[in-house]
Amino acid sequence: MTRRPINNHPTCEGTHVRPLRLRPALITLSSAALLATATATPPAAASPAPARASVALDWYDTTAETIAAAGAPTQVTNSRTWAISWLAAARAARQVPAGIDRGDRGDFQDAALASAVHHSLTALAPGRTEQLDTALRQTLETIPDGPAEDQGVAAGEQQARLALASREGDGLDPESVNAPFPVPQPAPGVWQPTPPSNAPATQYGNRLARPFALEQANQFRLGPPPALDSARYRSELAEVRTYGAKDSTRRTTRQTETATFWLGSSLTLYTEPLRVALARSSASSAQQAELVALFHIALVDTQIATSDTKYAYLRWRPVTAIRTGEIAPDPAWTPLHDTPAHPDYPSGHNTYSGAAEAVLTALVGPRTAPFDLTSPTAPGVTRTYTSWHRLTIENVDARVYSGIHTRSADEAGVRLGTDVARYVLRHAEQLFGTG
Known part of the structure; x- marks a missing residue:
């Protein structure tokens, strides 16, 4: 082959108040069954x-x-x-x-x-x-x-x-993702901009974007968060107040480290775990490409579904509830980490974790040989993992210890991400069909 110049083509373009509860078993599809190709490639290949x-x-x-x-x-x-x-x-x-x-x-x-x-x-x-x-x-x-x-x-x-x-015009460009969202009138339980920046809501436009596999953004919309007068809500708010405060005397050093380790972008933090799975795979190039594609398709659709549920319920963040709510209001309470500018329920970090765990478990199994992981938000800290589920558990705890999510928002996020990923995996052949 005579080497051709490479041309550019135009775009066509720790401690739990209660244990983590997930839905019953994650997908147990085998990699070979799910990633079987429609070509005439023989098993030897x-x-x-x-x-x-x-x-x-x-x-x-x-x-x-x-x-x-x-x-x-x-x-x-x-x-x-x-x-x-x-x-x-x-x-x-x-x-x-x-x-x-x-x-x-x-x-x-x-x-x-x-x-x-x-x-x-x-x-x-x-x-x-x-x-x-x-x-x-x-x-x-x-x-x-x-x-x-x-x-x-x-x-x-x-x-x-x-x-x-x-994918042209799918609504996933930055301007569309952060489409303006009017601040709702203050009311018990209703999201309001949070300190210190009191910034406008972000990611509202995700729920208006076109998914890759889901039929619509609200396809797996969660049921409502716990009622404000429920025992669960009171217990969870007390947990965040105690363990998520900036000046908490109950949060351990390890718990603070967990909160800081998982503070950054989920996309950044999960790039290495997926790379570990890919590097340890003995599958063909085509099957490895399918693993990476399914992982990120599930994550795009999960982020769309997450914003749909967030903006359907508009649940206030813990800092707003603790400072202005009816349960022992404390106007000076401050979370360990600044609260992101969008509603509490569900936790986006945990929808991401749920989807990532579901895909990796389905395609490469629930456990792997030990691998090390670092975080840009926790310099000098290295953690070692042998299962994808451990990442999820730490994400659930981290958002509580950061003082920015209730545990129900975290657990619900895992459920939502798992549901979306399961759907994407079931529809893999339709995604890979080339017609």
């Missing part, structure tokens, strides 16, 4: 050579670097970039042409994956085109010249264009 696996990992790292360097200010927009790029890669890599020899199918898949992610990212992050072109060139240099490489590159370009075009 399901055990890729190490170089094949490295292409998926290389482009995973390239995607993460691209978003870190040129990402949007809104998390869901960056999740969308992941989802589009890897959906295109999964579609391209699974369509191995009939004329490609069995021994060359891995080369086709590698070229298709790299090409699809490259062309998607250059459209979505054009400021990184030079770096992306270099990355593609380096990948293609590892693939033997020939029809498998040529057709893989062409398939990746085509699927990137189709995926980009299918």
Whole structure:
């Protein structure tokens, strides 16, 4: 193959007051059953050579670097970039042409994956085109010249264009995500801007965006949060008041560390766990692309569903309830961490955790060999995990210890994220179909 120049294509575009309770068992689908492809690829092709696996990992790292360097200010927009790029890669890599020899199918898949992610990212992050072109060139240099490489590159370009075009105007750009939301009249239980910035509500527009797999944003809308006169509500508010206060004498050092460790962006914090799952996978490039695509499609749809429930109920944040509510009001109470500018119920961090855990459990199993995780909001702290569920448990506790969510909002978030992820997994073949 004569090396072609890389062209840019226009966008077509700790301590619990009560234990965590999740719904009964998460999905137990096997990776092989869920990720079975619709191509004529024989079973022998399901055990890729190490170089094949490295292409998926290389482009995973390239995607993460691209978003870190040129990402949007809104998390869901960056999740969308992941989802589009890897959906295109999964579609391209699974369509191995009939004329490609069995021994060359891995080369086709590698070229298709790299090409699809490259062309998607250059459209979505054009400021990184030079770096992306270099990355593609380096990948293609590892693939033997020939029809498998040529057709893989062409398939990746085509699927990137189709995926980009299918998501045009989906309402997940930063301006649409943060569409204006009028502050409601103050009333018991109703969200109000929170100190110290008293900023306008954010992420309202997510609930108006077009999902990837869900039929509509309210498809899995949660039931209402606990009533203000319920024993559960009083107990949970007391827990946040005690453990989530900036000057709390009950919160342990470990609990404070948990709150700080999980304070940052869920997208950032879950990039390494997903990378661990990908790096330890022995699946084909096509199946690895499907893992990454399903993870981020589930996360986009979860963030849409989260905002739908948040703005359907408009539940006030603990700082508002504790300062102005009828239960022993304390106007000076301050949470450990500043409260984000959107309603309490459900916790977005925990909808993210629920969805991430559901996808990883379904596709790679509930446990893995120990892996270390660091956090940009807790410099110098390293935690070690052997199960995805442990991440969820810590997220639930963290938001209480930060003083920014009630436990019911956290637990409900896990349920919502799990429900959305289950739906996405059940509809995987429809997502990967190329018609």
